[in-house]
Amino acid sequence: MIPHAAILNKAKDRKFEADPDQAPTEDYHDIVNQLEKEGEWEVHRVPEPYVEVKNKYGRTKKIPVEQTWHHKSCGQCGHIPGYSTSIFWINRKLGLDYHDPTDQTSCTAWNYYASATSNAAAQAAVAMRNFAAAHETGYYPIIHCATSFGHYKETRQQLIHHPELRRQVRAILAKLGKKLIMPEEIVHYSEWVHAVRDRIAERQVHDMSGIRATVHPACHYHKLIGEDAVYAPEVYGAQRSAIITSTLQALGIEVGDYSTWADCCGFGFRHILVSRDFSRSFAVQRKIEVMKEEVDPDILITHDTGCVTTLDQSQFAAKAHDRNVGLAVMSDSQLCALAMGAHPYKVLQLHWHSTDSRPFLEKLGVDHQKAFAEFEQAVEELKSGKKEYMTWEDADG
């Protein structure tokens, strides 16, 4: 048997300082800027104030704090809407200016990775249309979905290396009356959470020091064009990407390590829709059961459309097979909002989840019965026509 615990503990003691001069890849910042000088595109600069962090190879990455244009995720808004709601709620509570656009399409990459019914030019045109739309508003794009984030990095790489593709996409955008705009950084919202985690912790109303969590990082965040991912020496000794774990630590949560941390969740893009036996088996056997056996956490925190979906929705059927499941799943945004006192149903919208987060809420001292009754009351007001929508003010009421 492999002595995972001994190996992992040893790894914790190692500190790795990435040296940008030793990076195995060219610096995308240099090329993006060079192409701007050559008139190939315009660069959308990260607005001030920004936070400087380090990427995988020790290069500086700027994370915008506000004036953010929220590139939403179809899977989050469609099926886990408390995920995106929590991101907006945190922005509002921190008093940060943001824009929630309607001039935005999905990145369409879930479909592309599932069915291949698209091509590189179409995918790049969709990406660059969204980036141009963001630029027109003056707000800076921040990406909610790790697959959009990963796919846009792939797109940037293809556009950087293939002048013909640039020409083709520029011509398509011109027909739409848009310019070719490349953001200075492609930013994932978890990086923003990482950048403002101390501000979130300052507003924390629930003590989380007795909580033990496990983390699952999205493959498309740190494996697909892995360079952009954020690493920090104080988190896993910069051996692994820092986001989520850094945030949980700032909230006082103990993050438990487990031997399949780097494994995928089993989402599979097409599998989660048409071959779910695979997604379910993988999620349960390679992630949930391993976490439960090695850490026995109170909560699993992850950060992507596909990962939250798969890890949350796959546990129900596994119960019928007496598998070791029953682990509540949330996004980092939902957990942070909860820590800051957000309503579990009006903001986190936990009734859209499959797993049972009530034991976790009880451990924090949150009265979930009362909270759900409040939510139901609000829904009654909507159904009776007394109110048309739940407003942000209602959500805090």
Added chain:
Amino acid sequence: MTLDLSGKQYAGVDYDEKERLFEEVKKDFRFEQYLYGCYECGICVAACPSARFYDFSPRKIAQSVAREDVDLFYVFLNDSVWDCSQCFSCDVCPRKNSPGGLITLMREVAVNNGLASAQEALEGYGRVVYKIMATGTQVAPDMLQANAFPDWGPHVKDIAENLEAWRRALPPETMHTTEASWQVDEKTITELYLIWHMTGVMDMIKEVDEGLFMILQDVMEEKLEDAGYDVSFD
């Protein structure tokens, strides 16, 4: 199911046809960055989720293409590529390959050529393709139906029954929609349709699902006409 690598199942397919498809994969501009050769080390397999539950190997796929084994490539093109999870865990390859990226290209060629295996793989997937191409968002709230996701738990039925009210119980005002994940502007949808038109994506749909093509064609041509564009997808 065990994968039959003998190639006997495709003995009736002309070698020239297999080679034509092989060349189509190699011709893609991304190919040179996805495959540099193969050490045959199997590191990609160790990282691969699909390899744990299917008779599936990114090593064998990369190897067959790097060795230009056209018969074996054709087996993978039909019987293997749809098992991939497209997670890109295999990007850890020490040769700097992206076996997952190579598989994306192979799938695209399978779709472009209307292979029966691609049509079969995409059966039951038409609604998703329709959603993304027609509405600009993919997994819309109204797709959460108990008969579609019986294994996810009883909450799916609750969501379906309360969908309209629960969507209005979302504070962000862009998210009160049920047919799309958020409210997308008409102008934005028009621009998306123009992108599909200018990049030939509808031709791909036609190859794998003629019925879906016709439905999408109607929806898109009408909307584009309303917006003042004279565009035909034929």
